[in-house]
Amino acid sequence: MSQQNNWPLWEVFVRSSRGLSHVHAGSLHAPDAQMAVRNARDLYTRRNEGVSLWVVKSEDIISSDPDEKDAFFESPQGKDYRHATYYKASEGVKHL
Protein backbone atom coordinates (compact mmCIF):
# COMPACT_ATOMS: atom_id res chain seq x y z
CA MET A 1 0.00 0.00 0.00
CA SER A 2 2.56 2.59 1.05
CA GLN A 3 5.70 2.86 -0.99
CA GLN A 4 8.85 2.10 0.96
CA ASN A 5 10.95 5.18 1.64
CA ASN A 6 13.92 3.56 3.35
CA TRP A 7 15.10 7.00 4.32
CA PRO A 8 18.10 6.94 6.62
CA LEU A 9 17.66 7.48 10.35
CA TRP A 10 19.39 10.54 11.82
CA GLU A 11 20.20 11.30 15.44
CA VAL A 12 19.49 14.87 16.48
CA PHE A 13 21.57 16.89 18.97
CA VAL A 14 20.37 20.27 20.25
CA ARG A 15 22.37 23.05 21.89
CA SER A 16 19.85 24.77 24.13
CA SER A 17 21.86 27.95 24.60
CA ARG A 18 25.31 29.38 24.03
CA GLY A 19 27.93 27.92 26.32
CA LEU A 20 26.26 24.51 26.62
CA SER A 21 26.99 21.25 24.79
CA HIS A 22 24.77 19.76 22.14
CA VAL A 23 22.62 17.13 23.81
CA HIS A 24 20.92 14.16 22.17
CA ALA A 25 17.22 14.98 21.64
CA GLY A 26 15.94 12.08 19.55
CA SER A 27 15.93 10.80 16.02
CA LEU A 28 14.11 11.22 12.73
CA HIS A 29 14.05 10.00 9.14
CA ALA A 30 15.02 12.24 6.24
CA PRO A 31 16.22 11.68 2.68
CA ASP A 32 19.34 13.85 3.03
CA ALA A 33 21.33 15.91 5.53
CA GLN A 34 19.72 19.23 4.63
CA MET A 35 16.21 17.87 5.07
CA ALA A 36 17.31 16.22 8.30
CA VAL A 37 18.38 19.59 9.73
CA ARG A 38 15.12 21.24 8.66
CA ASN A 39 13.00 18.42 10.02
CA ALA A 40 15.00 18.49 13.24
CA ARG A 41 14.21 22.18 13.61
CA ASP A 42 10.48 21.53 13.11
CA LEU A 43 10.41 18.48 15.33
CA TYR A 44 12.72 19.34 18.22
CA THR A 45 12.73 23.14 18.49
CA ARG A 46 9.08 24.24 18.25
CA ARG A 47 9.41 26.11 21.55
CA ASN A 48 12.83 27.79 21.38
CA GLU A 49 14.58 24.71 22.67
CA GLY A 50 17.72 25.35 20.69
CA VAL A 51 20.20 27.77 19.13
CA SER A 52 22.13 25.13 17.17
CA LEU A 53 21.50 21.65 15.79
CA TRP A 54 23.62 18.66 14.82
CA VAL A 55 22.33 15.71 12.86
CA VAL A 56 24.33 12.51 12.43
CA LYS A 57 23.40 9.39 10.52
CA SER A 58 22.58 6.76 13.12
CA GLU A 59 24.60 4.15 11.26
CA ASP A 60 27.71 6.31 11.66
CA ILE A 61 27.60 6.15 15.45
CA ILE A 62 29.90 3.58 16.99
CA SER A 63 28.81 2.42 20.40
CA SER A 64 30.19 0.18 23.10
CA ASP A 65 28.83 -3.34 23.28
CA PRO A 66 26.04 -3.57 25.89
CA ASP A 67 26.84 -7.26 26.48
CA GLU A 68 30.37 -6.39 27.51
CA LYS A 69 29.23 -3.53 29.68
CA ASP A 70 30.49 -4.92 32.97
CA ALA A 71 33.95 -5.81 31.74
CA PHE A 72 34.29 -2.69 29.62
CA PHE A 73 33.53 -0.28 32.45
CA GLU A 74 35.27 -2.27 35.16
CA SER A 75 38.37 -0.15 35.39
CA PRO A 76 37.09 2.70 37.67
CA GLN A 77 35.63 0.17 40.14
CA GLY A 78 37.53 0.24 43.42
CA LYS A 79 39.36 3.40 42.41
CA ASP A 80 37.44 5.79 44.58
CA TYR A 81 40.75 7.60 45.23
CA ARG A 82 39.96 9.34 41.96
CA HIS A 83 37.27 11.31 43.76
CA ALA A 84 37.92 14.23 46.12
CA THR A 85 35.60 12.66 48.70
CA TYR A 86 38.13 9.82 49.22
CA TYR A 87 40.50 12.13 51.08
CA LYS A 88 39.32 12.66 54.67
CA ALA A 89 42.44 14.02 56.40
CA SER A 90 41.79 17.51 55.08
CA GLU A 91 38.25 17.69 56.49
CA GLY A 92 37.60 20.93 58.34
CA VAL A 93 40.57 22.67 56.72
CA LYS A 94 39.37 25.80 54.95
CA HIS A 95 39.53 26.27 51.18
CA LEU A 96 40.70 22.70 50.61
Next chain:
Amino acid sequence: MAPTTPQEPGLSAVPSYEEEQSQARFDALIGKDSRIEPRDWMPDAYRKTLTRQVSQHAHSEIIGMQPEANWITRAPSLKRKSILMAKVQDEAGHGLYLYSAAETLGTDRDELNDQLLTGRAKYSSIFNYPARSWADMGAIGWLVDGAAIANQVPLCRASYGPYGRAMVRVCKEESFHQRQGFEILLSLSRGSEAQKKMAQDAVNRFYEPALMMFGPPDEQSPNSKQSMAWNIKRFSNDELRQRFVGMIAEQVKVLGLTLPDPELRYDEETKQWIHKDLNWDEFMAVIKGNGPVNAQRMERRREAHREGAWVREAAAAYAAKQVQSEVA
Protein backbone atom coordinates in the same frame (compact mmCIF):
# COMPACT_ATOMS: atom_id res chain seq x y z
CA MET B 1 19.68 4.62 18.06
CA ALA B 2 19.58 2.29 15.11
CA PRO B 3 16.91 -0.40 15.24
CA THR B 4 18.14 -3.67 16.59
CA THR B 5 17.29 -7.06 15.22
CA PRO B 6 14.86 -8.89 17.48
CA GLN B 7 16.30 -11.93 19.16
CA GLU B 8 15.84 -15.00 17.05
CA PRO B 9 13.35 -17.23 18.82
CA GLY B 10 15.14 -20.36 19.93
CA LEU B 11 14.34 -23.56 18.10
CA SER B 12 13.83 -25.53 21.26
CA ALA B 13 11.38 -24.63 24.00
CA VAL B 14 14.03 -25.14 26.65
CA PRO B 15 15.94 -21.90 27.24
CA SER B 16 19.69 -22.11 26.75
CA TYR B 17 22.16 -21.16 29.47
CA GLU B 18 22.74 -17.78 27.72
CA GLU B 19 19.00 -17.12 27.56
CA GLU B 20 18.62 -17.88 31.24
CA GLN B 21 21.47 -15.52 32.07
CA SER B 22 19.96 -12.81 29.88
CA GLN B 23 16.54 -13.28 31.43
CA ALA B 24 18.09 -13.01 34.89
CA ARG B 25 19.85 -9.75 33.95
CA PHE B 26 16.59 -8.38 32.53
CA ASP B 27 14.64 -9.40 35.64
CA ALA B 28 17.26 -7.78 37.86
CA LEU B 29 17.01 -4.47 35.97
CA ILE B 30 13.21 -4.49 36.20
CA GLY B 31 13.47 -5.56 39.84
CA LYS B 32 15.46 -2.49 40.81
CA ASP B 33 13.21 -0.27 38.67
CA SER B 34 16.01 0.54 36.24
CA ARG B 35 15.53 1.08 32.50
CA ILE B 36 15.84 -1.27 29.54
CA GLU B 37 17.65 0.24 26.55
CA PRO B 38 17.36 -0.74 22.86
CA ARG B 39 20.43 -2.97 22.66
CA ASP B 40 19.72 -4.85 25.87
CA TRP B 41 18.38 -8.38 25.72
CA MET B 42 14.64 -8.44 26.40
CA PRO B 43 11.99 -11.18 26.33
CA ASP B 44 10.15 -11.46 23.00
CA ALA B 45 6.83 -10.80 24.74
CA TYR B 46 8.16 -7.56 26.28
CA ARG B 47 9.38 -6.39 22.86
CA LYS B 48 6.08 -7.33 21.23
CA THR B 49 3.91 -5.68 23.88
CA LEU B 50 5.90 -2.48 23.70
CA THR B 51 6.01 -2.38 19.92
CA ARG B 52 2.22 -2.69 19.86
CA GLN B 53 1.64 -0.13 22.60
CA VAL B 54 4.12 2.50 21.38
CA SER B 55 3.10 2.23 17.73
CA GLN B 56 -0.62 2.38 18.59
CA HIS B 57 0.17 5.44 20.62
CA ALA B 58 1.98 6.97 17.62
CA HIS B 59 -0.91 6.12 15.28
CA SER B 60 -3.32 7.76 17.75
CA GLU B 61 -1.36 11.00 17.64
CA ILE B 62 -1.37 10.98 13.84
CA ILE B 63 -5.09 10.20 13.50
CA GLY B 64 -5.72 12.60 16.39
CA MET B 65 -4.64 15.49 14.18
CA GLN B 66 -7.82 15.16 12.13
CA PRO B 67 -10.71 16.26 14.38
CA GLU B 68 -8.87 19.51 15.13
CA ALA B 69 -7.35 20.07 11.71
CA ASN B 70 -10.91 20.08 10.37
CA TRP B 71 -11.65 23.14 12.52
CA ILE B 72 -8.61 25.26 11.64
CA THR B 73 -10.41 27.01 8.78
CA ARG B 74 -13.46 27.62 10.97
CA ALA B 75 -11.75 28.82 14.15
CA PRO B 76 -13.50 31.99 15.38
CA SER B 77 -10.40 34.25 15.37
CA LEU B 78 -6.91 34.45 13.94
CA LYS B 79 -5.49 33.81 17.41
CA ARG B 80 -7.60 30.66 17.87
CA LYS B 81 -6.54 29.53 14.41
CA SER B 82 -2.84 29.93 15.26
CA ILE B 83 -3.31 28.06 18.53
CA LEU B 84 -5.11 25.20 16.82
CA MET B 85 -2.37 24.93 14.19
CA ALA B 86 0.29 24.79 16.91
CA LYS B 87 -1.66 22.03 18.63
CA VAL B 88 -2.01 19.97 15.45
CA GLN B 89 1.72 20.42 14.75
CA ASP B 90 2.46 19.17 18.26
CA GLU B 91 0.39 16.07 17.60
CA ALA B 92 2.38 15.36 14.44
CA GLY B 93 5.52 15.82 16.53
CA HIS B 94 4.29 13.47 19.24
CA GLY B 95 3.56 10.86 16.61
CA LEU B 96 7.11 11.17 15.29
CA TYR B 97 8.75 10.93 18.75
CA LEU B 98 6.77 7.78 19.38
CA TYR B 99 7.47 6.19 16.00
CA SER B 100 11.18 6.72 16.69
CA ALA B 101 10.82 4.99 20.05
CA ALA B 102 8.88 2.11 18.47
CA GLU B 103 11.53 1.67 15.80
CA THR B 104 14.25 1.06 18.37
CA LEU B 105 12.40 -2.19 19.14
CA GLY B 106 13.21 -3.48 15.67
CA THR B 107 10.23 -2.67 13.42
CA ASP B 108 11.09 -0.06 10.79
CA ARG B 109 9.12 3.10 10.03
CA ASP B 110 7.77 2.02 6.66
CA GLU B 111 6.34 -1.12 8.23
CA LEU B 112 4.71 0.84 11.08
CA ASN B 113 3.24 3.29 8.58
CA ASP B 114 1.96 0.41 6.53
CA GLN B 115 0.27 -1.18 9.53
CA LEU B 116 -1.75 2.00 10.05
CA LEU B 117 -2.62 2.58 6.39
CA THR B 118 -3.76 -0.99 5.80
CA GLY B 119 -5.86 -1.01 8.97
CA ARG B 120 -3.83 -3.77 10.63
CA ALA B 121 -2.97 -1.50 13.55
CA LYS B 122 -5.37 0.12 15.97
CA TYR B 123 -5.45 3.63 17.37
CA SER B 124 -7.31 5.24 20.24
CA SER B 125 -11.08 4.82 19.81
CA ILE B 126 -11.71 8.40 20.93
CA PHE B 127 -10.73 9.75 17.50
CA ASN B 128 -13.59 7.87 15.87
CA TYR B 129 -16.06 10.35 17.31
CA PRO B 130 -16.82 13.41 15.16
CA ALA B 131 -16.07 16.99 16.24
CA ARG B 132 -19.37 18.67 15.44
CA SER B 133 -19.05 22.19 16.82
CA TRP B 134 -16.40 24.71 17.83
CA ALA B 135 -17.15 23.78 21.44
CA ASP B 136 -15.88 20.30 20.64
CA MET B 137 -12.41 21.82 20.31
CA GLY B 138 -12.81 22.83 23.93
CA ALA B 139 -14.18 19.48 25.10
CA ILE B 140 -11.47 17.58 23.23
CA GLY B 141 -8.74 19.73 24.81
CA TRP B 142 -10.15 19.57 28.31
CA LEU B 143 -11.45 15.98 28.46
CA VAL B 144 -9.61 14.04 25.76
CA ASP B 145 -6.20 15.64 26.25
CA GLY B 146 -6.87 15.66 29.98
CA ALA B 147 -7.45 11.91 30.00
CA ALA B 148 -4.40 11.44 27.78
CA ILE B 149 -2.22 13.37 30.23
CA ALA B 150 -3.52 11.37 33.20
CA ASN B 151 -2.56 8.26 31.25
CA GLN B 152 0.78 9.56 30.00
CA VAL B 153 2.36 11.12 33.05
CA PRO B 154 3.06 7.71 34.66
CA LEU B 155 4.36 6.46 31.28
CA CYS B 156 7.27 8.90 31.61
CA ARG B 157 8.62 6.29 34.05
CA ALA B 158 8.00 3.32 31.74
CA SER B 159 10.78 0.74 32.00
CA TYR B 160 11.68 1.04 28.32
CA GLY B 161 14.04 4.02 28.07
CA PRO B 162 13.13 5.41 24.62
CA TYR B 163 9.39 5.24 25.41
CA GLY B 164 9.81 7.05 28.73
CA ARG B 165 11.97 9.75 27.12
CA ALA B 166 9.43 10.30 24.33
CA MET B 167 6.66 10.59 26.92
CA VAL B 168 8.57 13.21 28.92
CA ARG B 169 8.71 15.36 25.79
CA VAL B 170 5.04 14.71 24.98
CA CYS B 171 3.83 15.51 28.51
CA LYS B 172 5.71 18.81 28.58
CA GLU B 173 3.90 19.93 25.46
CA GLU B 174 0.52 18.42 26.22
CA SER B 175 -0.38 20.58 29.20
CA PHE B 176 -0.94 23.59 26.94
CA HIS B 177 -3.46 21.51 25.00
CA GLN B 178 -5.64 20.85 28.02
CA ARG B 179 -5.52 24.44 29.24
CA GLN B 180 -6.47 25.87 25.85
CA GLY B 181 -9.43 23.46 25.70
CA PHE B 182 -10.55 24.56 29.13
CA GLU B 183 -10.28 28.20 28.07
CA ILE B 184 -12.46 27.63 24.99
CA LEU B 185 -15.18 26.06 27.15
CA LEU B 186 -14.92 28.80 29.75
CA SER B 187 -15.31 31.54 27.10
CA LEU B 188 -18.36 29.81 25.67
CA SER B 189 -19.84 29.12 29.07
CA ARG B 190 -19.58 32.81 29.97
CA GLY B 191 -21.04 33.85 26.59
CA SER B 192 -24.59 33.86 25.30
CA GLU B 193 -27.18 31.24 26.22
CA ALA B 194 -26.64 29.56 22.86
CA GLN B 195 -22.86 29.44 23.39
CA LYS B 196 -23.23 27.99 26.85
CA LYS B 197 -25.58 25.37 25.48
CA MET B 198 -23.06 24.51 22.79
CA ALA B 199 -20.34 24.03 25.45
CA GLN B 200 -22.59 21.80 27.56
CA ASP B 201 -23.55 19.74 24.52
CA ALA B 202 -19.89 19.12 23.70
CA VAL B 203 -19.11 18.07 27.28
CA ASN B 204 -22.15 15.76 27.22
CA ARG B 205 -20.87 13.99 24.11
CA PHE B 206 -17.22 13.64 25.14
CA TYR B 207 -17.57 12.74 28.83
CA GLU B 208 -18.19 9.03 28.44
CA PRO B 209 -15.81 8.39 25.53
CA ALA B 210 -13.08 10.24 27.48
CA LEU B 211 -13.59 8.00 30.54
CA MET B 212 -13.33 4.97 28.28
CA MET B 213 -9.92 6.13 27.04
CA PHE B 214 -8.38 4.46 30.12
CA GLY B 215 -9.41 1.09 28.75
CA PRO B 216 -11.71 -1.65 30.07
CA PRO B 217 -12.25 -2.21 33.81
CA ASP B 218 -9.32 -3.98 35.50
CA GLU B 219 -11.02 -7.36 35.72
CA GLN B 220 -11.51 -7.31 31.93
CA SER B 221 -7.99 -6.17 31.12
CA PRO B 222 -5.82 -9.29 31.28
CA ASN B 223 -2.73 -7.68 29.73
CA SER B 224 -2.54 -4.92 32.32
CA LYS B 225 -1.09 -7.20 34.99
CA GLN B 226 1.87 -8.23 32.86
CA SER B 227 2.49 -4.62 31.78
CA MET B 228 2.55 -3.58 35.42
CA ALA B 229 4.92 -6.41 36.32
CA TRP B 230 7.25 -5.11 33.59
CA ASN B 231 6.98 -1.54 34.92
CA ILE B 232 5.54 -0.33 31.63
CA LYS B 233 2.23 0.54 33.24
CA ARG B 234 2.39 2.01 36.75
CA PHE B 235 -1.32 2.22 37.61
CA SER B 236 -4.30 0.15 36.56
CA ASN B 237 -6.98 1.41 34.16
CA ASP B 238 -9.48 1.91 36.97
CA GLU B 239 -6.99 3.71 39.21
CA LEU B 240 -6.22 6.22 36.46
CA ARG B 241 -9.91 6.64 35.61
CA GLN B 242 -10.66 7.34 39.29
CA ARG B 243 -7.97 9.96 39.46
CA PHE B 244 -9.24 11.66 36.32
CA VAL B 245 -12.91 11.69 37.34
CA GLY B 246 -11.91 13.30 40.62
CA MET B 247 -10.10 16.10 38.78
CA ILE B 248 -12.81 16.92 36.25
CA ALA B 249 -15.59 16.74 38.85
CA GLU B 250 -13.99 19.81 40.46
CA GLN B 251 -12.93 21.55 37.25
CA VAL B 252 -16.43 21.42 35.76
CA LYS B 253 -17.68 23.66 38.57
CA VAL B 254 -15.29 26.42 37.47
CA LEU B 255 -16.66 26.06 33.97
CA GLY B 256 -20.21 26.54 35.25
CA LEU B 257 -21.21 23.38 33.36
CA THR B 258 -22.23 19.91 34.51
CA LEU B 259 -21.01 16.40 33.76
CA PRO B 260 -23.71 14.24 32.18
CA ASP B 261 -23.65 11.74 35.03
CA PRO B 262 -26.43 11.83 37.65
CA GLU B 263 -24.75 8.99 39.56
CA LEU B 264 -21.43 10.78 39.98
CA ARG B 265 -20.45 11.13 43.65
CA TYR B 266 -17.51 10.54 45.97
CA ASP B 267 -18.03 7.66 48.33
CA GLU B 268 -16.34 8.50 51.64
CA GLU B 269 -16.39 4.90 52.80
CA THR B 270 -14.61 3.30 49.87
CA LYS B 271 -12.73 6.51 48.96
CA GLN B 272 -13.87 5.97 45.39
CA TRP B 273 -15.57 8.09 42.80
CA ILE B 274 -18.78 6.40 41.73
CA HIS B 275 -19.68 7.13 38.12
CA LYS B 276 -22.32 5.69 35.87
CA ASP B 277 -21.76 2.37 34.11
CA LEU B 278 -19.90 3.00 30.89
CA ASN B 279 -21.13 1.51 27.65
CA TRP B 280 -18.37 -1.01 26.97
CA ASP B 281 -20.32 -2.61 24.12
CA GLU B 282 -20.05 0.69 22.29
CA PHE B 283 -16.33 0.86 23.15
CA MET B 284 -15.72 -2.57 21.64
CA ALA B 285 -17.78 -1.71 18.56
CA VAL B 286 -15.78 1.49 17.98
CA ILE B 287 -12.47 -0.36 18.44
CA LYS B 288 -13.59 -2.96 15.91
CA GLY B 289 -14.17 -0.21 13.35
CA ASN B 290 -17.86 0.58 13.76
CA GLY B 291 -17.57 4.01 15.37
CA PRO B 292 -19.24 7.07 13.90
CA VAL B 293 -16.26 8.13 11.74
CA ASN B 294 -13.76 5.22 11.62
CA ALA B 295 -14.04 4.91 7.84
CA GLN B 296 -13.73 8.64 7.31
CA ARG B 297 -10.59 8.92 9.49
CA MET B 298 -8.87 6.04 7.68
CA GLU B 299 -9.81 7.35 4.25
CA ARG B 300 -8.48 10.81 5.12
CA ARG B 301 -5.20 9.32 6.35
CA ARG B 302 -4.75 7.29 3.15
CA GLU B 303 -5.65 10.30 1.04
CA ALA B 304 -3.06 12.47 2.82
CA HIS B 305 -0.46 9.75 2.29
CA ARG B 306 -1.32 9.49 -1.44
CA GLU B 307 -1.29 13.23 -1.90
CA GLY B 308 2.11 13.49 -0.25
CA ALA B 309 3.65 10.87 -2.52
CA TRP B 310 5.08 13.37 -5.01
CA VAL B 311 6.82 15.28 -2.22
CA ARG B 312 8.48 12.14 -0.92
CA GLU B 313 9.46 11.10 -4.44
CA ALA B 314 10.94 14.53 -5.21
CA ALA B 315 12.90 14.57 -1.95
CA ALA B 316 14.27 11.09 -2.59
CA ALA B 317 15.20 11.97 -6.20
CA TYR B 318 16.99 15.11 -5.04
CA ALA B 319 18.90 13.20 -2.38
CA ALA B 320 19.94 10.56 -4.93
CA LYS B 321 21.12 13.26 -7.34
CA GLN B 322 23.24 14.90 -4.68
CA VAL B 323 24.93 11.60 -3.90
CA GLN B 324 25.66 11.14 -7.63
CA SER B 325 27.19 14.60 -8.01
CA GLU B 326 29.37 13.95 -4.95
CA VAL B 327 30.68 10.79 -6.57
CA ALA B 328 31.23 12.48 -9.97
